[in-house]
Amino acid sequence: MELLNINRLSKEYKGGTKALSNVNFSVNEGEFVSIIGPSGAGKSTLLRCINKMIDATDGEIVFDGVSVTDINRKDLRKVRTKIGMIFQHYNLVDRLSVIENVLHGRLGYKTTLEGIIGKYTEKEKKKAFDLLKKLGLKDQAYKRCDQLSGGQKQRVGIARALIQNPKLVLCDEPIASLDPNASKVIMDHLKNINVEMGITSIFNLHQVDVAMKYSDRIIGVNSGEIIYDGTPDNLSEEKIHEIYGSEAGELITE
Amino acid sequence: MELDVMKKKNRKFMLFWIALIGITGFFMVITKYDPIKSFTSIPKAIVWTLTNFYPNSNSIEKLPSILSKLKETIFLSIAATTTASAFALLFGLFGSKTTKINNLLGVLSRTIASIFRNIPIVAWAMILLFSFGQNALTGYFALFFVTFGFLTRAFIETIDEASYESVEALRATGATYFQIVFQGVIPSSIPQIISWVLFMTETNIRSSTLVGILTGTGVGFVFNIYYKSMDYNSASLVVISIILTVFAIEITSNYIRRVIL
Numbered sequence: 179m180e181l182l183n184i185n186r187l188s189k190e191y192k193g194g195t196k197a198l199s200n201v202n203f204s205v206n207e208g209e210f211v212s213i214i215g216p217s218g219a220g221k222s223t224l225l226r227c228i229n230k231m232i233d234a235t236d237g238e239i240v241f242d243g244v245s246v247t248d249i250n251r252k253d254l255r256k257v258r259t260k261i262g263m264i265f266q267h268y269n270l271v272d273r274l275s276v277i278e279n280v281l282h283g284r285l286g287y288k289t290t291l292e293g294i295i296g297k298y299t300e301k302e303k304k305k306a307f308d309l310l311k312k313l314g315l316k317d318q319a320y321k322r323c324d325q326l327s328g329g330q331k332q333r334v335g336i337a338r339a340l341i342q343n344p345k346l347v348l349c350d351e352p353i354a355s356l357d358p359n360a361s362k363v364i365m366d367h368l369k370n371i372n373v374e375m376g377i378t379s380i381f382n383l384h385q386v387d388v389a390m391k392y393s394d395r396i397i398g399v400n401s402g403e404i405i406y407d408g409t410p411d412n413l414s415e416e417k418i419h420e421i422y423g424s425e426a427g428e429l430i431t432e
Numbered sequence: 433m434e435l436d437v438m439k440k441k442n443r444k445f446m447l448f449w450i451a452l453i454g455i456t457g458f459f460m461v462i463t464k465y466d467p468i469k470s471f472t473s474i475p476k477a478i479v480w481t482l483t484n485f486y487p488n489s490n491s492i493e494k495l496p497s498i499l500s501k502l503k504e505t506i507f508l509s510i511a512a513t514t515t516a517s518a519f520a521l522l523f524g525l526f527g528s529k530t531t532k533i534n535n536l537l538g539v540l541s542r543t544i545a546s547i548f549r550n551i552p553i554v555a556w557a558m559i560l561l562f563s564f565g566q567n568a569l570t571g572y573f574a575l576f577f578v579t580f581g582f583l584t585r586a587f588i589e590t591i592d593e594a595s596y597e598s599v600e601a602l603r604a605t606g607a608t609y610f611q612i613v614f615q616g617v618i619p620s621s622i623p624q625i626i627s628w629v630l631f632m633t634e635t636n637i638r639s640s641t642l643v644g645i646l647t648g649t650g651v652g653f654v655f656n657i658y659y660k661s662m663d664y665n666s667a668s669l670v671v672i673s674i675i676l677t678v679f680a681i682e683i684t685s686n687y688i689r690r691v692i693l
């Protein structure tokens with residue numbers, strides 16, 4: 179079943195930077211897709227067009243049967259609740275507690291007033307604690323987020339995305355600020371979510387080896403254009419160099 | 433080569449001092465300022481202060497009325513600061529890149545803030561004197577406008593600095609504008625917001641004394657009366673109570689800062 183369809187997507191920023199030009203691909207339910215490419219290739223832009231954090235200049239995006247590109251505010255809100263997002267810098271409210279940050283994932287389902295005063299149901303709170311337990315953060319629930327390590331913060335970010343009950347998670351370089359150990363823990367959790375819960379996942383990754391290891395499918399982007407779309411197995415050494423615009427032997431791939 | 437650079441630097445330095453002395457001399461001639469006289473009058477001023485400017489038993493009797501006027505001034509400043517803060521927070525949200533609703537409103541609020549901030553408080557007081565006359569309302573609005581302008585600018589910077597990333601995350605969850613403000617922006621920037629408000633409260637208690645002289649209200653006004661009627665003893669008591677109050681306020685707000693940060 180197709181969950182996401184991107185058709186002739188283009189984005190030109192004010193000032194004339196063409197970040198994406200004529201991008202086409204679709205993602206099926208349950209897929210684990212990694213987008214790789216050099217810095218400035220347009221990976222973050224592409225990810226943010228999917229939940230309309232950035233408005234595309236041209237083309238169409240259909241998510242779960244709904245066209246996201248010209249959607250009204252109310253429907254956009256509904257679409258966003260179905261898409262979890264995980265960031266390189268975790269993007270938590272550092273001065274609030276872990277549990278409060280996790281519950282932020284429910285805001286999209288609440289009336290404005292309920293959200294302002296932070297009124298959550300018992301069921302939501304229980305779900306939040308269950309997720310923290312699953313992610314190994316049971317004892318940190320009442321800690322302030324600025325007291326956590328990077329790896330712990332990213333797990334809070336994951337819990338915040340999961341409590342949304344998303345159909346899709348978008349991860350923009352989720353391990354770029356973490357050490358190898360914490361990176362592995364995070365990637366394993368995210369893979370688990372994909373396999374066990376069947377949540378479709380789209381990743382921006384800098385590490386080719388990580389992308390190869392975890393993904394069902396890899397999309398290679400250079401200068402805003404897709405130049406590879408296929409399985410990790412079919413991704414040849416030359417193709418990697420083409421994606422990164424480098425000569426053979428110049429890259430650190432392991 | 434390096435010597436050349438050094439020489440160039442030295443020449444620039446010389447030119448700067450020559451220009452400074454020239455400008456100073458020019459304005460001294462224009463304003464008929466006599467530097468020698470101003471220095472020789474310092475000892476005389478000290479002697480005058482020591483012999484006249486101290487509270488005596490007669491002025492102590494006036495303490496209750498001075499204190500009640502002082503209280504009036506403090507309350508006026510606090511009222512102006514808190515109400516202005518509320519408006520500044522709203523305009524700060526509109527003006528910040530992170531939380532702007534649209535560009536027009538953003539430019540508008542930054543412009544308004546800049547105008548209000550850059551007109552000095554005494555000028556505001558004089559402008560408002562025409563509309564409200566000599567009463568407390570004039571002082572209130574003068575303080576309000578300047579505080580509003582200053583805090584809007586301060587809040588814009590605070591919000592941009594403290595909350596860009598968490599705002600992005602909350603937006604992605606489908607949160608509404610005011611949910612983002614109350615769950616993300618305010619928790620992230622509340623220590624700085626409080627700190628700025630305390631700073632403006634201190635500043636306003638000082639300036640409202642001055643504004644009171646113009647508007648004929650509060651403790652500034654009683655000082656002016658005592659001073660003009662040559663009751664220097666009572667005037668000195670006013671000054672001392674103002675200084676003590678400002679100290680007390682500063683100590684309190686430093687304490688609050690320590691607790692919240």
Ligand SMILES: Nc1ncnc2c1ncn2[C@@H]1O[C@H](COP(=O)(O)OP(=O)(O)OP(=O)(O)O)[C@@H](O)[C@H]1O
Nearest residue numbers: 191192195196197216217218219220221222223224
């Ligand atoms: N807000 C913006 N305004 C103008 N240009 C932008 C903006 N954001 C990104 N760009 C430009 O668009 C292009 C793509 O940027 P993008 O952030 O999507 O790249 P990326 O592939 O995520 O890079 P990285 O791997 O460094 O994160 C770059 O040339 C960038 O300079």
Ligand SMILES: [Mg+2]
Nearest residue numbers: 221222223382
């Ligand atoms: Mg990026």
